[in-house]
Amino acid sequence: PPSIHWFRRDLRISDNPALLQASRSADAVVPVYIPSTWQEHHSWTGPNRQSFLCQSLASLAKNLETLRGRLICRSGDPIRVLEKLVRDTGATAIHFNRDPDPHGQGVEKKLQAACVEWGIECHGFHEHTLHGPTEVLTKSGDPYRVYTPYSNNWLSLPKAEPAGKPGMLNTPADIDSEEVPDLGHWGLPKPAEGILEGGERAAIERLNTAVAERISDYGEKRDIPGTAGTSRLSQDLRFGLLSIRKVFTEVSKALGRARSASSRKSIETYIKELAWREFYMAILHHYPHVLEEEFNPDWRGLPWDEPGDLFEAWKNGLTGFPLVDAGMRQLRETGFMHNRLRMVVAMFLTKDLHLDWRLGESYFMQHLVDGEIASNNGGWQWSAGTGADAAPYFRIQNPWSQSARHDPGGDYIRKWVPELKDVPAKRLHEPPADHRPLAKDYPLPIVDHKKERERTLAIFKKHKAAK
Numbered sequence: 001p002p003s004i005h006w007f008r009r010d011l012r013i014s015d016n017p018a019l020l021q022a023s024r025s026a027d028a029v030v031p032v033y034i035p036s037t038w039q040e041h042h043s044w045t046g047p048n049r050q051s052f053l054c055q056s057l058a059s060l061a062k063n064l065e066t067l068r069g070r071l072i073c074r075s076g077d078p079i080r081v082l083e084k085l086v087r088d089t090g091a092t093a094i095h096f097n098r099d100p101d102p103h104g105q106g107v108e109k110k111l112q113a114a115c116v117e118w119g120i121e122c123h124g125f126h127e128h129t130l131h132g133p134t135e136v137l138t139k140s141g142d143p144y145r146v147y148t149p150y151s152n153n154w155l156s157l158p159k160a161e162p163a164g165k166p167g168m169l170n171t172p173a174d175i176d177s178e179e180v181p182d183l184g185h186w187g188l189p190k191p192a193e194g195i196l197e198g199g200e201r202a203a204i205e206r207l208n209t210a211v212a213e214r215i216s217d218y219g220e221k222r223d224i225p226g227t228a229g230t231s232r233l234s235q236d237l238r239f240g241l242l243s244i245r246k247v248f249t250e251v252s253k254a255l256g257r258a259r260s261a262s263s264r265k266s267i268e269t270y271i272k273e274l275a276w277r278e279f280y281m282a283i284l285h286h287y288p289h290v291l292e293e294e295f296n297p298d299w300r301g302l303p304w305d306e307p308g309d310l311f312e313a314w315k316n317g318l319t320g321f322p323l324v325d326a327g328m329r330q331l332r333e334t335g336f337m338h339n340r341l342r343m344v345v346a347m348f349l350t351k352d353l354h355l356d357w358r359l360g361e362s363y364f365m366q367h368l369v370d371g372e373i374a375s376n377n378g379g380w381q382w383s384a385g386t387g388a389d390a391a392p393y394f395r396i397q398n399p400w401s402q403s404a405r406h407d408p409g410g411d412y413i414r415k416w417v418p419e420l421k422d423v424p425a426k427r428l429h430e431p432p433a434d435h436r437p438l439a440k441d442y443p444l445p446i447v448d449h450k451k452e453r454e455r456t457l458a459i460f461k462k463h464k465a466a467k
């Protein structure tokens with residue numbers, strides 16, 4: 001009898017532990033994907049991420065054919081879909097890779113119980129991170145709440161190597177399948193034009209480019225949004241187009257080959273970013289309440305302003321702060337935003353506009369191709385000053401000096417805010433002294449940073465005193 005492999009956030013063939021095991025344990029494998037019914041549960045995705053998903057599924061379906069496999073797509077409640085598939089195929093085992101998110105884990109629990117009832121085997125593999133959330137703990141066995149000791153421990157642990165490709169899958173020919181979904185499946189409009197190509201092959205190319213051209217200068221270039229200085233692998237890790245073991249192994253090989261101290265340092269810095277990803281996944285696992293409220297109890301119940309025109313201006317990249325607007329427009333036009341800008345626009349929303357970080361968190365989830373619940377929540381709470389290892393509330397970035405420091409020549413700003421293409425760089429990094437807009441159709445700054453900074457400090461101080 002065949003085995004079922006349930007694809008979820010592991011849309012690849014290479015180094016896929018559950019798929020490999022399914023192919024080893026049976027002569028035939030039924031690979032299935034169950035498009036989620038997210039619209040019934042939340043609004044935390046949108047055309048950008050879903051379109052990348054659809055492209056990645058189409059590419060997966062083709063790759064499976066090279067292994068005599070056929071991707072079966074069936075929509076509905078996952079447990080009911082799998083129950084029917086077991087009945088239709090006579091499968092005796094289900095294999096899947098575990099989900100790092102609480103919702104996915106809830107479904108896994110139900111599946112495990114259901115498999116007992118159906119009398120079949122159920123094999124879940126932990127593989128989305130190099131180290132699971134219960135593997136990196138303090139000496140007393142508690143989860144870390146601060147990044148540096150977490151990452152020191154994380155770095156010291158031995159890392160697994162990638163495994164090979166599965167054998168032939170021989171999916172039986174007579175199993176019903178829907179078409180691989182496109183955006184119409186969820187009734188979504190067109191995505192942004194500038195989103196990256198999905199699929200395992202495109203992701204491997206990005207990894208090769210990152211290793212050959214980017215990570216050795218990562219230390220210098222990662223904070224210059226106007227250059228291609230970061231790896232651009234976040235969406236590939238989000239959807240499992242690349243395994244984290246493959247990324248780590250290739251990056252470690254590059255570290256072994258690096259000649260100069262500066263490139264070694266750059267690659268080490270890069271590896272520490274991979275640890276941030278796992279740190280936030282561990283935080284979400286141990287403190288799932290972060291999705292509802294502030295990680296740090298001191299900051300629960302802060303009084304946020306009502307969203308209105310200011311929130312609209314932020315979303316539309318029309319705040320009159322060129323760097324903030326450039327970041328928001330990059331997001332709208334490509335489904336991606338450079339990390340430095342994510343921090344800048346998040347601090348701007350929470351500290352200059354006094355709007356709830358949850359509004360920004362959800363807006364990001366609707367637009368980011370790499371939207372990852374744990375990293376996004378972690379990034380937002382960090383910026384708001386409310387999270388694990390967060391910047392203290394009184395460290396408020398000045399969007400003007402951020403702009404002068406990280407985009408001195410204005411290249412990034414001019415790329416995304418074309419109205420400003422003829423404005424000299426210096427004028428992009430300070431409020432207009434003459435109170436005249438920098439260009440026709442470009443707004444004046446919607447707030448005065450100095451004043452809003454004072455207001456934020458007062459709000460936080462008052463809140464702390466009242467606790």
Ligand code: FAD
Pocket residue numbers: 222230231232233234235237238273274276277278280337338339340342343346364368370371372373375376377378379380383
């Ligand atoms: P690189 O700089 O090349 O880093 C390599 C990899 O390390 C990334 O692909 C990512 O997997 C991981 N990484 C890097 N920085 C971080 C970080 N601060 N936290 C967690 N992982 C990190 N990242 C997401 O993947 N999804 C999100 O939804 C997300 N939302 C964010 C929201 C805010 C407010 C902030 C401040 C950060 C957010 N990040 C998120 C983290 C970071 O901005 C992105 O991972 C990064 O910009 C992706 O680009 P890259 O792949 O070129 O990164």
